[in-house]
Amino acid sequence: MTGAKPISTPLPANSSLTKVGTPFSNATLYHQTVGALQYLTITRPDQSYAVNKVCQFMYTPTTDHWNAVKQILWYAKATIHHGLLLKHNSSTHLHDYFDADWAGCPDDHKSTGAYAIFLGRNLIAWSSKKQPTVA
Known part of the structure; x- marks a missing residue:
């Protein structure tokens, strides 16, 4: 991850993850990484959709799913200083x-x-x- 290139989106809009593909060889690594990403979405709603998509394949991860997980991690690295900002606002709308x-x-x-x-x-x-x- 230290040498990863920063990217601008956690998951491309045209990405289509399916159950079909080459099984990922280390399912435990997939489960642990995706589980950690779920905690990240508490303060990073911009990653919720992408993390939700990779969570759907916890039982049968493929190499395509692992590549999507890596892309989410690269995005997280590129946007490490992003987060929720609450401002005092008189509006109650x-x-x-x-x-x-x-x-x-x-x-x-x-x-x-x-x-x-x-x-x-x-x-x-x-x-x-x-x-x-x-x-």
């Missing part, structure tokens, strides 16, 4: 945003939905998860 990829998973055709809620300019809640049913 709530703003919420929601998005979904509408059957974006090629394996089961389920959607991944995400939301972000702001109080004034401060992010106060966010989530990204795969929907339980097919869209």
Whole structure:
């Protein structure tokens, strides 16, 4: 990781991770690394979607999944000084945003939905998860 090149996105928008591929030889390393990344999303919501995607393959990781995990780590290294900033703001307006990829998973055709809620300019809640049913 010390020699890794910084990148500007944790996961490309056009990336399509599937169950098909060459099995990753060290599943324990995959599990430990992805588990650590889950803790990172507490203060780094910009990585929630990407971490959610690689978490979906905990039982059968492939080399493509491991490459995606490395890309998330490279992004984390490049944006180490990013984080949540809470500012004093007299505004009490709530703003919420929601998005979904509408059957974006090629394996089961389920959607991944995400939301972000702001109080004034401060992010106060966010989530990204795969929907339980097919869209």
